[in-house]
Amino acid sequence: MIGQMIRALSSSKEERAASFDQYMASTHRQAYAVAYRLTGNVVEAEDLMQETFLRAYRFFHRYDPSMPFSGWLFRIMTNLHIDQVRKKKRFRMVSLESDPNGDYEARQVADPNARADQAVLSESLEEPLQLALQSTNADFRMAVILADIEGLSYEEIAEIMETSVGTVRSRIHRGRKQVKDYLERNFPGRFSNEFEGAITQ
């Protein structure tokens, strides 16, 4: 009797692990891409992606299959990333005092030589855009990434971020505006000319 129960438990655990592994294999690439856009750093992106999957597995019994797995994963990633950003900010309260330029935001942006399999930054477009993304608030950044890179609707983003469509609208607008203002301020010529050329191509 006890043996049967143990066998049943272990087989359901194995089934659960196998099912999760399938989801993981089909979504890890997309999860990494979003994590990379969020963090702007290959090492942090890989770490964020792994932590997201670990947490997802821990709470896999709560996953509702009526929601796309990637959406559920992005929800976990959003919460994890916002927590990490808050922790980092607390940590920087000390280090900023010794930073005469106060340019800590710029220092956390991608190191192109960090890994062999990392994303390659396009000189003309990608690096300024990634820097602009890093200059925005974490909530706005996630909303903009989901809308403009993942192509999700406001309703889908609201479900992922567990908020109203009105809040999503505001976050996307403010995030996009911050990106635009950052590019106009820091890459004035390129924003109006070079980028325009890249878009119309």
Place this chain on the structure above:
Amino acid sequence: MNPNLCGRVLPMMSAAIDRELSQSDHLLVQRHLATCESCRAEYEGLKRAKAMFAGLPDVQVDEAAQLARLRRRFAREGRSFRRRAVMVSVLASACAILAALAVTGFSQPEPAPDWAKIESTSDSAYGAGPDDMGAPTRVASVALTNR
């Protein structure tokens, strides 16, 4: 330029670009853009920012190597989870044993203190009734000094 209308239209611009507005709001934005140059410039800038994101190349990564790293991390976490589970069960067993020992230890009758023995022998001599039980030390000392 109508500052009131600009203030109303500006927050709706991104949603207008994304076609996420009601038809009436969309019309309101479009009509205002036709007459307000500064709002039109802002709108075009936001549109450009969105188009730039759409033009970003895919993030390059060695998918197989990444999945292998992910699975290795799961295996590592699984091992440490099992170790933690064993430690927790050992600790829980130790606590249960300690609790059982404590319960059985408390339920054993304590040996009678010396004063009680003295008092019991001196009850008849000094007429100590139940009322005297509240001051055993005094009774015991009396008994000893009288002896």
